[in-house]
Amino acid sequence: GAGVSQSPSNKVTEKGKDVELRCDPISGHTALYWYRQRLGQGLEFLIYFQGNSAPDKSGLPSDRFSAERTGESVSTLTIQRTQQEDSAVYLCASSFLTANTEAFFGQGTRLTVV
Amino acid sequence: AQSVAQPEDQVNVAEGNPLTVKCTYSVSGNPYLFWYVQYPNRGLQFLLKYITGDNLVKGSYGFEAEFNKSQTSFHLKKPSALVSDSALYFCAVRDSGVNQFYFGTGTSLTVIP
Numbered sequence: 112g113a114g115v116s117q118s119p120s121n122k123v124t125e126k127g128k129d130v131e132l133r134c135d136p137i138s139g140h141t142a143l144y145w146y147r148q149r150l151g152q153g154l155e156f157l158i159y160f161q162g163n164s165a166p167d168k169s170g171l172p173s174d175r176f177s178a179e180r181t182g183e184s185v186s187t188l189t190i191q192r193t194q195q196e197d198s199a200v201y202l203c204a205s206s207f208l209t210a211n212t213e214a215f216f217g218q219g220t221r222l223t224v225v
Numbered sequence: 226a227q228s229v230a231q232p233e234d235q236v237n238v239a240e241g242n243p244l245t246v247k248c249t250y251s252v253s254g255n256p257y258l259f260w261y262v263q264y265p266n267r268g269l270q271f272l273l274k275y276i277t278g279d280n281l282v283k284g285s286y287g288f289e290a291e292f293n294k295s296q297t298s299f300h301l302k303k304p305s306a307l308v309s310d311s312a313l314y315f316c317a318v319r320d321s322g323v324n325q326f327y328f329g330t331g332t333s334l335t336v337i338p
Binding site for chain 2: 115142144146152153154156167202204206210211214215217218219
C-alpha cells in the first residue's frame with residue numbers, strides 16, 4: 112500500500128481481555144517499529160523488527176506484551192490480560208534499513224481498556 | 226548511548242513571528258537527524274532530515290532546520306508561524322550503526338493568533 116496501515120483504528124476492550132493490533136508496513140520496508148503514546152505524552156519504544164526477527168524487545172513493558180512479524184510484512188502486537196494502564200495509542204512505523212532514511216508512521220490504534 | 230533532548234515541553238509564539246523548536250542529540254557515530262510533526266489524533270508526519278552536506282535543511286510546510294555539529298543541535302525553524310503550525314513536534318536521531326530511531330520527548334507548539 113501507499114502508507115503504513117494500522118487496524119483497528121479504535122479498540123475498546125474490557126479489563127482482562129486479550130487484544131491484537133495489526134500493522135501493515137510499506138512494501139519493501141525491512142525495519143518495523145512499535146511505539147506506545149499515552150495521552151499528551153511522547154513516544155515509548157516497544158519493539159523493533161528487522162525482517163521477521165526482533166533484535167530489540169527491550170521496550171516491551173511486561174510479559175503480557177508480545178509481537179510477531181511474518182513474511183517481512185505484517186506485524187501483530189498482542190496484549191494479554193489487558194489492564195487499564197495499557198490504554199494508549201499504539202503507533203507502528205516502518206523504514207528501509209539504510210540509516211539515512213526516514214520512518215513512516217501509521218495513524219495508530221487507540222486502545223481503551225474499561 | 227544515543228539520545229535526543231528537547232528541552233522545551235511547550236513553545237508559544239505569535240502568528241507571523243519566527244519560531245524555533247530546540248533539539249540536541251548525542252550519538253556515537255554519524256548522526257542522521259529527523260523532525261516529525263504530530264497533529265491531534267494523528268500519527269507522526271515526517272518534516273525533514275539531515276544526512277550530510279549543507280547545514281541548513283529545508284522541509285515540508287516551510288520548515289527548515291539547522292544542523293550544528295559543534296553544539297550537537299538540530300533546531301527546527303520557520304520564518305513566519307501560522308496558527309495551523311500548532312502541533313506536537315518530535316526530534317529523532319538514527320545512528321548509522323544501529324537501525325533504531327531515538328525520539329525526543331516532544332515539544333508542543335502553540336501559535337497564537
